Amino acid sequence: MARNRSKTEKKTKITLKEMKKQSFLLIVSFFVVVYGVIFYYWPLTGWIMAFQNYKPKTGLLGSKFVGMDKFKFLFGDPVFIRVIRNTLAMGVLTLITTTIMAIVFAIILNEVRLTWIKKPIQTVSYLPHFLSWIVVTGILHDSLSSTGIVNDILLRFGIIDQAINFFAFPKYFWPIVAFANCWKETGWNAIIYLAAITAIDPALYEAASIDGADRFQKIRYITLPGIKSTFMILLLINVGNVLNAGFEVQYLLGNGLVQSVSQTIDIYVLKWGISQNDYSLGTAAGLFKSAVSILLIVIANAIARKYSEQRLF
Numbered sequence: 001m002a003r004n005r006s007k008t009e010k011k012t013k014i015t016l017k018e019m020k021k022q023s024f025l026l027i028v029s030f031f032v033v034v035y036g037v038i039f040y041y042w043p044l045t046g047w048i049m050a051f052q053n054y055k056p057k058t059g060l061l062g063s064k065f066v067g068m069d070k071f072k073f074l075f076g077d078p079v080f081i082r083v084i085r086n087t088l089a090m091g092v093l094t095l096i097t098t099t100i101m102a103i104v105f106a107i108i109l110n111e112v113r114l115t116w117i118k119k120p121i122q123t124v125s126y127l128p129h130f131l132s133w134i135v136v137t138g139i140l141h142d143s144l145s146s147t148g149i150v151n152d153i154l155l156r157f158g159i160i161d162q163a164i165n166f167f168a169f170p171k172y173f174w175p176i177v178a179f180a181n182c183w184k185e186t187g188w189n190a191i192i193y194l195a196a197i198t199a200i201d202p203a204l205y206e207a208a209s210i211d212g213a214d215r216f217q218k219i220r221y222i223t224l225p226g227i228k229s230t231f232m233i234l235l236l237i238n239v240g241n242v243l244n245a246g247f248e249v250q251y252l253l254g255n256g257l258v259q260s261v262s263q264t265i266d267i268y269v270l271k272w273g274i275s276q277n278d279y280s281l282g283t284a285a286g287l288f289k290s291a292v293s294i295l296l297i298v299i300a301n302a303i304a305r306k307y308s309e310q311r312l313f
């Protein structure tokens with residue numbers, strides 16, 4: 001007993017000594033934790049509105065509790081079911097296209113041997129990431145309008161007989177959104193894949209060259225397996241963002257003609273929560289989106305744990 005007590009006292013002294021040594025970091029960490037609690041966790045108490053008939057006059061404590069009524073209304077509303085379809089479709093399409101394009105672009109850029117060409121291309125490629133969606137959608141509107149450059153090229157090459165109003169046909173809307181996300185984020189997303197490719201042992205490429213492997217074989221058997229872990233981790237993280245298909249691009253590019261395919265859950269929340277002052281319904285829709293996002297991450301992580309070594313937890 002005395003020996004165990006002395007060991008405990010010794011560990012306590014060491015811990016206190018380390019805490020004193022790291023006092024500055026602990027103080028900074030304390031403020032970070034307080035910031036997180038106030039701005040990330042405390043607002044979650046507002047989720048109670050999803051189970052109330054919330055009125056600003058009565059507040060959270062005075063509003064009538066209605067249980068699951070708001071969720072029953074949501075899933076009985078055909079518009080909300082269509083909104084879920086639109087959000088999932090655009091989220092999955094954007095995830096697939098941006099991931100593939102980022103990997104392809106990173107591999108192509110890595111194969112460029114001339115530094116004076118490679119560096120400017122890399123710099124220019126991630127600049128669109130810093131543009132606001134207002135600017136991006138403005139460029140898209142000008143490019144895809146009846147008198148825009150896209151219609152001009154198609155007419156000159158005889159691909160079409162008359163100009164197309166791309167924003168008047170629902171079938172074009174999802175590809176336009178996917179293209180906008182690809183153009184804006186490919187260069188930025190490729191940075192982490194470039195870093196992963198750089199970390200691959202150059203000796204593997206030298207050995208492959210000695211064995212007579214060409215560039216495509218090196219990419220297939222060395223580069224792609226080398227970035228597999230990075231790809232899996234990013235994929236698992238981004239799966240949770242599938243329902244975050246976007247708000248700005250859909251809201252800015254959408255119109256009455258394509259409303260059936262342009263509305264997302266975020267736009268639905270804006271419509272009911274702000275425009276029609278039904279904060280409870282808007283909160284219920286947002287809570288549903290958060291719950292599905294967490295569920296998707298858990299399922300994807302469970303699949304990754306079963307079939308690969310890479311997982312989030």
